Amino acid sequence: MAAADVHNIVLVHGANVDGTTWRAVYDRLTARDFHVTIAQLPMTSVEDDVVAVQRNLDTQDGPVLLVGNSYGGVVITEAGNDPNVKGLVYVAAFQPDTGESASDLLASVSSAFSPDKLTIFDDGSYLINEDAFVSLVGNGLFAEDALFAARAQAGANTANMAHKIDAAAWRAKPSWAAIATEDHVIAPELQRRMAKRARATVVEIEGGHLLPMANPDEVAELIAQAAEEMN
Template sequence: MVIFTWKNIQRLLLWLLAFSVVVIVSIAMHPASVNSKEIAQASGSKPLIVLVHGTNADATSWQHVIPLLQKNGYTVTAVQNPLTSLSDDIAMTKRVIDVQKGPVVVVGHSYGGNVITSAAAGNPRVKALVYIAGFAPEPGESTSELNSRYAPPPLAEALIADAAGFLYIDREKFHEVFAQDVSPAEAQVLAVTQKPPAKTIFEQSVDKAAWKTIPSWYLVSQEDRSINPELERFMAKRIGAKTTEIKASHVAYISHPKEVANLIIEAATSAVK
């Protein structure tokens, strides 16, 4: 049984005071180790990467690029857009961008370029845009309008609409018009798993353009049979993008993932300087 006399209380208070002094002195002697760790974590942070797929594909089509980015220390999120309307896809992508904790680099392939052009607009945390053979429209400009500027690519003759107005690429022509530099086996899987867009999305337009205020990079696919390469060059020049060209099909991010990952890393590196 402990009797709390005044002497015992004095001893307890003296012990607590001595313990507090030891703790304070210890912290004072080692502030650098604590702060340096925090500083290292902050300085070593990298932008988060958000990947946006195009039509007749889904988020898993980035599967060759994602591991390369992760290997280089990047946190990656691939958006799964519904392709039901441009506004739906913009809203979905914007939600994904908004939940990222830190600076962001947004990447769009093909129609995904339309999506990122609007979804990233006005967001100060988006530091760079990367278009992979992607559409980069002006506000009020539809995909159909852009396509009409140049000779139609082979893809235009390979689209089949279902009863609900969603567009599929003819499986027999898929390899030839969409992914001719991908192995036949992989192209067959892509054809079977293609995610069709609503036909109406090609007539819809964005109301703002992020590339007007955010630095942009553009990869032109020289052998693209889904978007005329001349249109890609036109858009890249118009938005003032840092442009790279590659001898590839429409899906360069599948057939040449290293080159695509390197371009994204280049944009991400520039974004944090």
């Protein structure tokens, strides 16, 4: 590995899944001698999720590259304001601006992912219906992996999608974006638009929404390049 100014990487998963979605990327990055930590989100609120990531940031020795997939992009956009975070990588992720929510972004560009694909419970949490998870979230995965992920879901608070960003960290820090060209949840057009306005360094990857699982080589390479490019 080339000498990197940023050695620490914190990975943040999306909604309704957990940190194991990053395992293949973790393996590739640690093989290149990066120090990699994976946050586990409670998904009870965006505020709680930011606190969970902050715990991981507080344990790092030195500057950090913060990486998010899917809803994890919302979380890193706020958590990334920590002064030790030197850059952000969005992997098939929401990249909201200040005052903007994931729901606002989804409403701006239509996709096949819609509210009727959810089961919402009395406490405000939701799960994605199994068929929709497999076909929309898990497209690009082996069928057995998509089904396992669908049946291993963790509930997420519906209010998380409506959370308005207080201050978008990417406005003050460099960002990178992996665009999933076959994404059925966050439309590729929307991913490109968010990355363009953030002036992010962009890589397009032929894959679905769970790029860290389906395309770990390309995702790990982008993260490694981002870490090595920062001064």
